[in-house]
Amino acid sequence: MDFDQADAVNQAIRLLSLRHRARIAELLAPHGLHPGQEALLLELARTGPMIQAQLSEALGVERPSVTLMARKLEAAGHIRRSSAPGDQRATVVELTDGGRALTDQVKQLWCVLAQETVAGLSAGTVAELPGLLRTLARNVDTRHPHRRRDDAAPGPRPEDPPA
Amino acid sequence: MDFDQADAVNQAIRLLSLRHRARIAELLAPHGLHPGQEALLLELARTGPMIQAQLSEALGVERPSVTLMARKLEAAGHIRRSSAPGDQRATVVELTDGGRALTDQVKQLWCVLAQETVAGLSAGTVAELPGLLRTLARNVDTRHPHRRRDDAAPGPRPEDPPA
């Protein structure tokens, strides 16, 4: 692939990341939330009480990130944390009543955001979009590297220019 | 749009952002660069010397972010900063020779990354991808809000800001 094409792809992904996150921030700000926190709340609403390690896995972020976010959401009263029965290492996280109410609000914003995002696209494109994006994400996933058949042997590239 | 569909879209975008950036970090690390810095270098390589304000605009990030990144890239010797002739406020940023060489390396990584990202997609899909992603980004752009529907009068607002 030539550079211009690669740049178009990479830059578009970068820009989308930036803008989408910025819009999330804007929508979340009135509720006192920051981008990333909504994902944690939504995951708890979806799956119910869970261990921080599971949250880390589900959210696709590292464990220290979960620790800090969870601490702040707990301080804000949105979630509750307690040590897991039967495993003193683990910490169970769950929504409080207030957190559940807040999450209901967030769900609304989530719909607003998605609708804004796909404005002007055909229904077919919208339907295919999540699958397409997930494919892209999976292709560059470094947490759960899955075998892509061709493309690259695990070793270094055939030629390395720094000479 | 119902929540499940919205969630699929938003979460896919979030995941792609996270993974794509993580992969960039992995590719850039051997060169001592962090994600975001490569965009600055590539922009300078593309457009030539420019003012930080223009960089901020081109990169889609705020000015303080440019200040800090530029400071670090300057400290690393990749770029040079000098006050603009004819405007004492402005700071011209340009690649050093070393920076240009590094950027050539980065261009290679950029191609590798894009190729990984679109692995398994048809040529047609790949061709349409940048346009699609840019549409999404534009739809949620808060920096250059463009009127999607008529929604707001383009000219002066009906109500005046605090006088």
Place this chain on the structure above:
DNA sequence: TAAGATTAGTTATGCGGATAACGTTAGGCG
């Protein structure tokens, strides 16, 4: 020309997210 608004840049601070190093608890297995 002098006053006000605009623009460029910086500093301070906060958040999400990453890695590295550490302490603690569980579990596997001689």
Place this chain on the structure above:
DNA sequence: CGCCTAACGTTATCCGCATAACTAATCTTA
């Protein structure tokens, strides 16, 4: 049983990116 390893969580530190508040320079314009 005791040891060693793995897993969970936390702390510390770094970076990108954001907003708010500030200085300094430029442009308007009255």
